[in-house]
Amino acid sequence: DGGITQSPKYLFRKEGQNVTLSCEQNLNHDAMYWYRQDPGQGLRLIYYSQIVNDFQKGDIAEGYSVSREKKESFPLTVTSAQKNPTAFYLCASIPDAKNTEAFFGQGTRLTVV
Amino acid sequence: KQEVTQIPAALSVPEGENLVLNCSFTDSAIYNLQWFRQDPGKGLTSLLLIQSSQREQTSGRLNASLDKSSGRSTLYIAASQPGDSATYLCAVRLYNFNKFYFGSGTKLNVKP
Numbered sequence: 430d431g432g433i434t435q436s437p438k439y440l441f442r443k444e445g446q447n448v449t450l451s452c453e454q455n456l457n458h459d460a461m462y463w464y465r466q467d468p469g470q471g472l473r474l475i476y477y478s479q480i481v482n483d484f485q486k487g488d489i490a491e492g493y494s495v496s497r498e499k500k501e502s503f504p505l506t507v508t509s510a511q512k513n514p515t516a517f518y519l520c521a522s523i524p525d526a527k528n529t530e531a532f533f534g535q536g537t538r539l540t541v542v
Numbered sequence: 543k544q545e546v547t548q549i550p551a552a553l554s555v556p557e558g559e560n561l562v563l564n565c566s567f568t569d570s571a572i573y574n575l576q577w578f579r580q581d582p583g584k585g586l587t588s589l590l591l592i593q594s595s596q597r598e599q600t601s602g603r604l605n606a607s608l609d610k611s612s613g614r615s616t617l618y619i620a621a622s623q624p625g626d627s628a629t630y631l632c633a634v635r636l637y638n639f640n641k642f643y644f645g646s647g648t649k650l651n652v653k654p
């Protein structure tokens with residue numbers, strides 16, 4: 430079945446550690462996105478990529494890094510520079526065509542311990 | 543920057559009621575607007591996509607309208623059921639940038 434797979438579902442990070450969240454899609458979509466969701470708030474854009482080997486910062490990119498070496502994969506690294514990383518992280522993708530819907534993964538909940 | 547607002551933030555209704563959720567946005571230069579449903583601890587499920595040239599879209603008991611000039615969209619849910627309980631989010635896709643902006647959602651509780 431086609432879709433977006435995020436892993437792991439739950440992730441715990443110690444202070445000062447970098448952690449990487451995985452996002453894989455088999456929908457052949459060109460654009461991929463990472464969003465952060467905090468309780469009671471909407472989704473905020475961290476990074477997005479419209480094509481392989483290219484990505485742009487979103488509204489809250491500080492403390493995060495990404496790569497897009499393959500069309501189907503868009504991993505997000507939460508670095509130690511991100512001071513408040515505890516949140517729910519969602520990955521999304523869309524085809525290249527403009528008036529098409531976005532698809533989301535099931536999310537990764539990251540907790541700092 | 544695009545600002546997206548959803549009112550009300552929470553809504554509790556008895557089963558069977560028809561209800562309206564509201565979404566407003568500040569920049570009318572959008573490609574489309576999408577309504578999503580989110581269950582607790584889960585990802586987003588797409589409900590309806592309205593293109594900028596359309597006025598409304600329907601799927602089953604759901605109807606979404608779009609008034610781009612006034613920066614507003616509504617999601618109408620007919621004959622609500624307890625299974626409709628979830629958070630509903632709207633998102634606008636900007637015309638000049640390949641980005642989506644989300645509202646903070648409306649948390650709906652439908653009581654049996």
